[in-house]
Amino acid sequence: MAEIMVEARTLGDLIIDDISHLAVEVTDLDRAGPFWRDVLGLKSIGSDIWPDCGHHLVFRAPSGQSLILAQNANRPDLTDTGVHLALRVGAGFKDRIAGKLTDAGVEVHRYFEDRPAEEADNFYFFDPDGNRIQLVDAAGAAGTVTGIDHAGVQVADILWAEEFYTGVLGVRVEHRMGWSTADYVRARDWAEGKEDMAPGTRRLDKRYTVMVDRKTVPRANMQIFLGFGRATLAVFLANQHFQEPLEELMVGTPRVAFTTTAQGLDAAALTLEQHQIPHDGPVRHPSSAPVGRSLYFKDPGGNFLELCTPD
Amino acid sequence: MADVESLSHSGICVHDLEEAERFYIDVLGAEAHSSVNFKTEDTLKGRSVHKSIVLGDYLFALALVGDFMPMPPDDQLRGAHGFRHAFTVSKARFDDTLDRLKKFNVAFEGPVDHPEAGPFGQSVYFKDPSGNFFEILWRRDEDVKYAETIALNVD
Numbered sequence: 001m002a003e004i005m006v007e008a009r010t011l012g013d014l015i016i017d018d019i020s021h022l023a024v025e026v027t028d029l030d031r032a033g034p035f036w037r038d039v040l041g042l043k044s045i046g047s048d049i050w051p052d053c054g055h056h057l058v059f060r061a062p063s064g065q066s067l068i069l070a071q072n073a074n075r076p077d078l079t080d081t082g083v084h085l086a087l088r089v090g091a092g093f094k095d096r097i098a099g100k101l102t103d104a105g106v107e108v109h110r111y112f113e114d115r116p117a118e119e120a121d122n123f124y125f126f127d128p129d130g131n132r133i134q135l136v137d138a139a140g141a142a143g144t145v146t147g148i149d150h151a152g153v154q155v156a157d158i159l160w161a162e163e164f165y166t167g168v169l170g171v172r173v174e175h176r177m178g179w180s181t182a183d184y185v186r187a188r189d190w191a192e193g194k195e196d197m198a199p200g201t202r203r204l205d206k207r208y209t210v211m212v213d214r215k216t217v218p219r220a221n222m223q224i225f226l227g228f229g230r231a232t233l234a235v236f237l238a239n240q241h242f243q244e245p246l247e248e249l250m251v252g253t254p255r256v257a258f259t260t261t262a263q264g265l266d267a268a269a270l271t272l273e274q275h276q277i278p279h280d281g282p283v284r285h286p287s288s289a290p291v292g293r294s295l296y297f298k299d300p301g302g303n304f305l306e307l308c309t310p311d
Numbered sequence: 312m313a314d315v316e317s318l319s320h321s322g323i324c325v326h327d328l329e330e331a332e333r334f335y336i337d338v339l340g341a342e343a344h345s346s347v348n349f350k351t352e353d354t355l356k357g358r359s360v361h362k363s364i365v366l367g368d369y370l371f372a373l374a375l376v377g378d379f380m381p382m383p384p385d386d387q388l389r390g391a392h393g394f395r396h397a398f399t400v401s402k403a404r405f406d407d408t409l410d411r412l413k414k415f416n417v418a419f420e421g422p423v424d425h426p427e428a429g430p431f432g433q434s435v436y437f438k439d440p441s442g443n444f445f446e447i448l449w450r451r452d453e454d455v456k457y458a459e460t461i462a463l464n465v466d
Contacts, residue, residue: 159349178360180327184377205357217377221354238351 016171019148019231020259020291020308021066022085023053025075026129032069033057035128039100040087040145042067051285051294052251058290063088063147066290070253076243077130082200082223082236083254084132086121086149090141094123097135101125111198112186114177115225115234124198132198150232151256154200155301156244158222158237164300165235168275171226177201178222178237191218203239228258235301244302250280251296257306262293268307269295320363320370321396324380325441331373332362334440338415339398341366367398382442388420389436390444397446402432405449409435427451 026032029047036042042059045066050058056070067085089097098108109124121136136149155161165171177183189195190202201223204216222237233256245252260268265282272279272295279297292311298304325331335341341364348358361374383392400408405422412419412435421435425448434448 156351157349159346176329179329179375181376181379182326184375185379203354205354217357219354219377222349222360237349237354239354241351241355 016169016231016264016307017229017259018063019065019151019228020257020306021050021068022148022151022257023050023056023068023070023253023255023304024085024131025072025254026069026127026131027071027073027075028129029055029057029069029071031128035104036067036069039097039104039106040133042145045290049288049290051283051289051291052296053253053255056253061087061145061147062141065148067148068253072253075129079126079130079132080199080240081154081238081242082152082198082221082234083154084124084134084152084198084234086118086134086136086151088138088141088146088149089135090138090143090146093143093145094135094137096143098123109198110196111201112190112195114183114197114201114223115175115232117175117232148231150234152234152236153256153299153301153303154236154238154242155299155303156238156241157300158224158235160300161235162224164277165224165226165233168271168277169228171228171233173224174227174232175225176223177225178220183220184218187218187220200236200239231258235299238301245298245304248278250278250298250304251306252304255304255306257291257294257308260307260309262309265293265295265307265309272297318369320372321394322361322372322374323394323396323439323443324376325373325439325443326376326379327440328360328362328373328375330440332364335364335366335371335373338411338417339366340411341371344370369398380442385442386418388418388438389446392442392444395444395446397434397448399448399450399453401453402449405433405435405447408447412437 045058045060047057048055050068053068053070056068059067101108106125110122111124113119113122123135124132126132138146187202190197201221203219203221205219206216221239224235226233269282277297279295281295282293284293285291292309294306294308296306344363344365346362348360361372363370363372383390417437419435419437422433424433425431430450430452432449432451434446436446438444
């Protein structure tokens with residue numbers, strides 16, 4: 001029998017198709033579950049059925065993508081960070097959700113968009129735990145949440161993250177924020193209250209406090225937008241120190257998972273091996289599980305990542 | 312003997328770090344040298360981001376400025392706005408330089424012929440994407456061991 005050679009390539013050469021699932025942390029499932037179900041109209045497919053997500057509730061979008069609310073009473077407060085998730089919604093659905101949010105006393109934010117592709121998608125709100133949710137228009141779909149568009153994570157070193165995502169995973173940088181003077185000029189509009197911009201994207205720098213009339217200086221916080229197949233991952237430079245998971249921990253929540261093929265998964269494991277990136281798996285899940293095999297690893301910011309196959 | 316011995320590097324202000332880095336690397340053949348202050352701890356200390364590239368044997372620190380600099384008109388390709396950096400190439404490679412500028416659609420003025428009695432042969436003038444003036448030239452005395460004072464016929 002001919003030996004099948006799996007060449008080590010960057011994962012971007014393989015088919016990373018889309019986001020498979022997102023695990024989002026909430027402090028209390030009994031409080032968060034009804035919000036996600038009633039406000040967003042998401043359909044639950046069960047609880048505690050997903051591998052490696054602790055106590056959780058699973059919602060499935062028509063795209064087949066899943067949103068997992070994982071309970072963690074000690075979850076960190078992410079409201080002032082760039083961390084967020086974006087859902088695709090069908091025509092007219094934003095208005096319906098806006099109505100429901102108003103009834104629930106939840107404010108809708110129209111943050112200025114840093115990524116040109118999202119200019120029309122400046123609709124944001126927070127769930128009861130402070131998870132920032134963005135709604136993005138899905139072309140030609142009916143009025144409902146159709147799927148997961150993108151996710152945003154934070155890192156403590158934006159260049160190291162870029163090197164990992166482009167050099168190891170082989171994905172492309174689609175857009176950058178914070179690399180240009182225009183971004184800094186725009187930060188002034190934010191500081192002067194002219195434009196509402198998402199938390200974690202701008203900051204007031206204290207450096208010049210003693211140098212220039214004790215004033216702070218508005219600055220752009222760096223972000224890169226990465227293309228993974230049909231999905232996008234926004235990586236933000238954290239503007240505050242944050243606690244990363246223990247170094248030896250490869251699986252956890254919150255987590256961003258991407259779909260790939262069986263061959264892609266094996267090649268990915270080999271690539272991580274060759275780059276000496278710690279990882280766990282590929283792990284074969286029980287046949288009752290909603291995913292087949294998973295490869296777990298982290299980016300340099302300690303964000304849990306997963307590649308998985310449907311069966 | 313002067314108090315200083317040689318030029319070490321230049322900080323050059325740019326409006327877009329990525330665009331500038333690509334210009335110096337792709338068009339001028341520079342090498343990426345270092346990237347500084349891209350970490351959370353740097354932002355907390357208010358440090359500014361910059362990238363450095365090595366062009367020939369010379370290091371440029373590309374500094375991102377927080378406000379747009381007033382720059383000369385787009386169609387002015389030759390001048391000195393604060394600084395004009397001039398680099399040499401050998402006469403044999405001068406045409407390659409022109410080809411490279413054309414390939415990347417960089418507007419330039421020249422080649423300009425210099426007086427035969429002087430040290431410079433021809434120059435080409437252009438700007439980086441942020442509007443900083445540049446010049447590339449070849450020298451008539453390129454086969455002579457570099458000695459500016461002799462070439463300029465001064466003591």
